[in-house]
Amino acid sequence: MDFLNYAFMQRALLAAVLVGVTAPAVGIYLVMRRQALMGDGIGHVAMTGVGLGFLLNTSPVWMATGVSVLGAILMELIRWYGKTRGDIALAMLFYGGMAGGVMFINLAPTGSNANLTSYLFGSLSTVSRSDVTAICLLAAFVVVVTLGLRRQLFAVSQDEEFARVTGLPVRALNLLTAVTAAVTVTVAMRVVGLLLVSALMVVPVAAAQQLSRSFTATFVIAVAIGVSVTIGGTVTSYYQNVPPGATIVLLTIGAFIALTALAAPLARRRARAAAAARPAGDPVECVIPATREAADEVGV
DSSP: OGGGGSHHHHHHHHHHHHHHHHHHHHHHHHHHTTOTTHHHHHHHHHHHHHHHHHHTTSOHHHHHHHHHHHHHHHHHHHHHHOGGGHHHHHHHHHHHHHHHHHHHHHHSTTOOHHHHHHHHHOOSTTOOHHHHHHHHHHHHHHHHHHHHTHHHHHHHHHOHHHHHHTTOOHHHHHHHHHHHHHHHHHHHTTTTOTTTHHHHHHHHHHHHHTTOOSHHHHHHHHHHHHHHHHHHHHHHHHHHTOOHHHHHHHHHHHHHHHHHHHHHHHHHHHHHHHHHHSOTTOOOOOOOOHHHHHHHHHTO
16 A cells, blocks of 8 residues: 555545546436447547647647537537438548647647647546646536436436426537537546546446446446446556556456356346246246337436
């Protein structure tokens, strides 16, 4: 535990915990919406914000947040109105964001590709006090949205048409989900990196789904996995001198593989127990779909 004596590790661990909570909390809605790669696209756009931060001598975290939010809104507008050429527009947005980041950071007097690398793949030693303050404020916003509006976000993510019929502001909630995902990307970029953050938003959710199909249980398990792997990856990075982002993602994938291997025999055992408990000759009960069970849990 000697790493706790260093201020930079204290900051890195605090940032890691916040990332471990926020990334899966947003990722569960993206997985439900089948937009698992949205975080990856926002990460590309955020590179322009990082480059602008160095060029204008302002905070790269806050600048990346602003640019990411604008990019997320554009992505939603393209999804609504892009139709057949939407994928081309999204591709230009993503790769334009990467190119803009590289260009701006090289034009900045104090910028270099080395600075950009720490944002692309994460870096423990570069998490400053101002970064921690920004991450705490942004993480608080993400937690308030994902928990406070969980019923509405669940309904929209599960079935937009049903949500619209019930009177929910579907477009506004879709925009809020996109903006929250953008904020989460900037929260995570100092620890995991812009190019790897999407994995932390999606893989813990996929791992949690191996154990449970209910929304609440999946949410809790995914956050628990996220916090565990971010702390484990940060500590491993300190002792082994390996990149934190890559370590965290590999641990997350390892958790997914382990839970997948564990889930299969447990499912078979539960099925055999249920079959043995049912009296002979009784009709098979109607099974409630998993989506309805999940909706009942969040009160939709």
